[in-house]
Amino acid sequence: MTRKLKTVGKVVKAVGLKGDVKIFPLDSYIHNIPNQEFFFIGDSPEKAKKHYTSFVTKSGKLLRYKIHENVNRRDAENLVGKLIFRTVPENEILNEDLIGFLVVTTEGLPIGILSDVLTMPAHEVLSIDTGEKEILIPSVAEIVKKIDLKSESIIIYPMEGLLEL
Template sequence: MNKIKVGKIINTHGLKGELKILALTDDENRFEDLNEIYIEDTKYTIEKVRYKKNFPMIKFKEFSDINEVLKFKDKYIYIDEKDLVELEKDSYFIFQIKGLMVKTVDGLEIGIVKDVLSPGANDVYVVDGKEKDHLIPAVKEFIKDINLDEGHIIIKPIEGLLE
């Protein structure tokens, strides 16, 4: 089963082994619905989740002392793919978009999505083109089809978008 990165441990908190998490999801409250997570290849059971200044604070059942969790600082938190939340129609996780081939409606291959930026109102796909990177806004005006099974995104670029 695939593991999905959902957070980064940025620090410890208090003396009882809590960890301060930087959420790598759109929903910071996402951690409340989880019973277990992975750090590297080891599974841990979540005992408690609370929030402090919009940061999730996680306490594992396996640890009760700050000295036991110091080793986790700067490590990533992963979940099983089965623990993903349901998305609305035509919504995708970033990990699903990365690696897709981007083609125009005319069949011209533009490149592979290497990153997804979230600067504001909509995401922007960073496409590794043959000569340079292209920034494609993830809006219906440009994105005509996303086919995960076939591994591609079809776009209808406007003049200047790919220059």
């Protein structure tokens, strides 16, 4: 079985003499689980290798991790520029899995096709292509009512004025 990996960060710097690295988060997941037991690190998911890790500290936007396989700074420097991946459980749906889904209202009116999911500081935003324009809709429980994997559709409750922009 092929493992499914998602990019969550990038190694940007070697720190100290014992192989620590600083990681720039590319996904909110990495903030939620600082004590991740392991990550896959590499140029791509296909080339990524498993590395056991320990969270050390946060410094601004960067996270410092100890990579247990690294014994010195040179080992850490070899990882600079590499991407950090996490495994995705089989039952977890990723944003990229939803691209192309039909977006409809709770009344069944089609709005358009989901073209992207944007990560913003407060929440994610759905980018919907109507064929004529792009509509941005906050991905919050008050609006997104259901994601139907079988019919590949997203059902939303468009609050007044949401679609008129």
